[in-house]
Amino acid sequence: MGLFFLCFAQIVLYTLGVMLACGLAVEVCYRLFFLALGRRAGRFFWFMTSWLGTPLHELGHALMCVLFAHRIEYIRLFPTKEGDAMVEHSYNGKNPYAVFGNLWIGLGPVFSGLAVIIAVLYFVYPVSMQAFGASLRVLLAGGGHPGDVLPAVGGVIQGLFLEETRAVWIRVLALVVLFSVALHVRVSTADIKGMLVGLPGYLLLSVLLALIMALTGEEAVRSLATGLQSFAYVLILLFSLILLFAIASLLLVLAYRLIVGLIRVIRGDRPPERIDLSRYSDYRDRDWDDYKS
Numbered sequence: 001m002g003l004f005f006l007c008f009a010q011i012v013l014y015t016l017g018v019m020l021a022c023g024l025a026v027e028v029c030y031r032l033f034f035l036a037l038g039r040r041a042g043r044f045f046w047f048m049t050s051w052l053g054t055p056l057h058e059l060g061h062a063l064m065c066v067l068f069a070h071r072i073e074y075i076r077l078f079p080t081k082e083g084d085a086m087v088e089h090s091y092n093g094k095n096p097y098a099v100f101g102n103l104w105i106g107l108g109p110v111f112s113g114l115a116v117i118i119a120v121l122y123f124v125y126p127v128s129m130q131a132f133g134a135s136l137r138v139l140l141a142g143g144g145h146p147g148d149v150l151p152a153v154g155g156v157i158q159g160l161f162l163e164e165t166r167a168v169w170i171r172v173l174a175l176v177v178l179f180s181v182a183l184h185v186r187v188s189t190a191d192i193k194g195m196l197v198g199l200p201g202y203l204l205l206s207v208l209l210a211l212i213m214a215l216t217g218e219e220a221v222r223s224l225a226t227g228l229q230s231f232a233y234v235l236i237l238l239f240s241l242i243l244l245f246a247i248a249s250l251l252l253v254l255a256y257r258l259i260v261g262l263i264r265v266i267r268g269d270r271p272p273e274r275i276d277l278s279r280y281s282d283y284r285d286r287d288w289d290d291y292k293s
Contacts, residue, residue, distance in 0.1 A: 007221045008210035014228035016103075016202060022239035023110045023187030029246040030186050036253045052177060053113075053184025054078060054085045060112030061087040061105055068101020096201060103198030106191040110239070113185030117178060117241050121156065124166050124174040128159025132237075139233045149233065153240045182245035 034042040055077040065072050065087065074088040089105070091098035122129045135152035213220045
């Protein structure tokens with residue numbers, strides 16, 4: 001029984017656990033980014049990053065709807081005064097595949113955002129990304145470990161400053177796209193609620209796989225764990241590209257607020273009003289409600 005629970009925990013942790021953790025990490029950066037900016041500047045930067053980030057977020061949902069036999073009833077790629085950006089979809093509740101798909105529809109923006117970020121980086125920084133791809137292949141082959149992630153990401157960071165394969169204007173435009181996408185590759189509260197419908201199917205499949213492997217023997221469980229670890233390392237390495245730009249955005253804003261604060265202290269200005277955290281406690285997909293007034 002202990003072998004079964006160990007195998008089940010590894011399956012959940014190394015698959016859904018890793019993907020959900022990465023999506024939530026971006027969600028935290030997203031909330032802190034706009035909280036640190038404040039309402040006026042936050043409204044401006046939200047619109048500036050939403051021109052690409054929001055449609056890509058919704059298209060990620062829509063793509064997964066198609067893959068899992070859901071019917072798209074209505075799609076709005078940009079928030080307007082009529083409502084928020086959204087994808088309304090329906091499915092046959094008697095179709096286990098479609099029900100299971102709700103889990104991955106919620107994670108759709110993570111995959112669509114990741115695909116765009118990787119494509120942009122490979123086009124603009126090919127030399128750095130070739131080294132990144134080499135590290136990725138090592139992890140896929142099962143010959144890597146978590147320590148390989150940091151050097152691979154460090155090489156990408158170095159390439160952002162030193163590689164000059166493309167013209168300056170292309171690199172500047174690429175950074176605008178990367179920052180815009182990274183802030184919107186998030187797993188929101190609404191996404192998580194939708195994912196709960198497909199969670200029982202995922203857990204059932206995980207239980208069945210863990211049971212089969214446990215009955216097969218300890219060696220089979222160990223082999224599965226090794227494969228799942230390699231898969232998790234690959235996911236972490238890929239998603240680290242998203243977190244790289246999400247965290248960089250947050251650090252830039254915090255540096256901005258620090259500089260503004262120091263200037264106010266030097267000039268002897270009155271301290272700004274305290275931010276009411278309750279006003280920013282719920283950044284759902286309904287972002288327009290926070291900025292339209």
